[in-house]
Amino acid sequence: MTENKRKATPISDLGEFGLIERLTDKIKLKNQSTLKGVGDDAAVLGFNEKKIVITTDLLTEGIHFNLMYVPMKYLGYKAVVVNLSDIVAMNATPRQITVSLAISAKFSVEAIEEFYEGIYEACEYYGVDLIGGDTTSSLTGLTISITAIGEARQSYIVYRSGAKKNDLICVSGDLGGAYMGLQLLEREKEVVKVNRQAKLQLEGYDYILKRQLKPEARLDMLRVFRTLGIMPTSMIDISDGLSSELMHICKQSNAGAKIFEDKIPMDNETKAMANEFNINPIVAALNGGEDYELLFTIPLNEHKKIQNHPDITVIGHIVDASEGTMLVTTGGSEIELTAQGWNPLKR
């Protein structure tokens, strides 16, 4: 959909080195810790007494994204955000990324440039340096691999394993929107499949579409934590759905949890779309994924510090491991959570 608007130069016209030069000549390094970026066998970083945090994600066409309704620029932006979100979930500041692409012959130079525009926009917004990568061909489809590097003082780093009994379980923002945005896009794709003249009907769904197509990493929450004077005891980003992420924290903290259905923050548009699809909105929040909000725990006695913050919601508390990981429904019954999450290996 994006290739029609512009010139379409076959990638083979430039070759690997030509393509890399064209894609990287706009890079301006922003971080002191970036000693050498693109252009040698490896990039060089230096962080002095800070610790380094590193994460990586692999995204494949047809599994993680569908180019029928995701513009290349948005895809580039989101691919960066997904990785930065993991750095943020360590309570660390993202500094550098590497971007590797495997590209099939169906993509033009311009399509890849549009993808990189999204990459650069994310780098600009988050103050991150693009320092390297690999560009190669694939027999079919597009594969994206991104590695992100961040820094933090050792005492600031928050693991999944630090949740203690009675800690409050909190989430930033609201949940389920990205999943409902995906459902909407999938439905409209099917409509267009049946009738090629039909246009995607996406008006009036700005919020959930933005949640799906242009999510943000909650780097801003790290500043909120500092301002409020809180330090999470455990933290994870919500990429696979609340249920699966909470189970990760409980497993690694050797703890249980009790969360409350009526506390889980959801936007009205998310709820309305869920009703339209006859989905219980709580399912979108628990199992939907891709919201990239933060799930974290804080000591009970810090409740006052966060209770008036508009972007933090307490959804429950940590209990003994023997009590399991439970959802208390609006009706008052308790249901054991399962890590349904999003299993990309189950097809």
Place this chain on the structure above:
Amino acid sequence: MTENKRKATPISDLGEFGLIERLTDKIKLKNQSTLKGVGDDAAVLGFNEKKIVITTDLLTEGIHFNLMYVPMKYLGYKAVVVNLSDIVAMNATPRQITVSLAISAKFSVEAIEEFYEGIYEACEYYGVDLIGGDTTSSLTGLTISITAIGEARQSYIVYRSGAKKNDLICVSGDLGGAYMGLQLLEREKEVVKVNRQAKLQLEGYDYILKRQLKPEARLDMLRVFRTLGIMPTSMIDISDGLSSELMHICKQSNAGAKIFEDKIPMDNETKAMANEFNINPIVAALNGGEDYELLFTIPLNEHKKIQNHPDITVIGHIVDASEGTMLVTTGGSEIELTAQGWNPLKR
């Protein structure tokens, strides 16, 4: 070819988390700088006053490897080596890697475990920690993305850009073997295609097959440099062929080069196989790639230090940029080198 020997459990039986647990439960961390490995949103590293070097590679089935003749274990080993070689080419010591895989439904759990056996063998051999990654599905084929992290004192780091006029151009080991090994494997694959009963005829070609299937990163050369008391002025690993790599050094050093055909080190098996294929062996060395030897420059006055080392060959010297990048043939004529290399985007 590797899946027949063993049990074949569908990956969907384990799911992503189950597969990751099964693949990572053998990890024993070896490096002090690895503060936290697999199991959180990101790994945590700390290097004190040392600088960090980072590189990444993406390998796709059908482009970089052919599973018809590459056993999964060798593939895992080589995927690590390719990345460590880039760290070594910075004159840095590799310390950690991340491994991401996109796997199609045709692979069993056992096939992926075999791949990881190769990964672990390389980690063991090079003293490197596996600290994270991502495991997901793909619609077709196998894609491998590896990121390697190394450390070095800042003053030890060698870039491609430091070559000076009159510097000696050196290579480690010998060249062209990996390319001839690939030609042999490709030929035997075609034979088997025509006659499914035929067996791969690989006897007597141990050296070139090993060069192709189980290359090594020249980490040992860093110790040689220390022992001999030399410090390369520029360095690159030979992954795309001598010609392309030398042009990288010349371009980034704003220099030219003169290398001599009769000096380029080649093994007898490489030459014999080239003759069998009616290929000029020099072509295998210049444009073949995948040898993962080091190409480096040293000041002219350090010639004595290296001249008797069995694993270092002087193949030429650096000249003014205006003189170009030239090969002096055995017959005495000069040919301008072209970066034919290996262009994975040209099909």
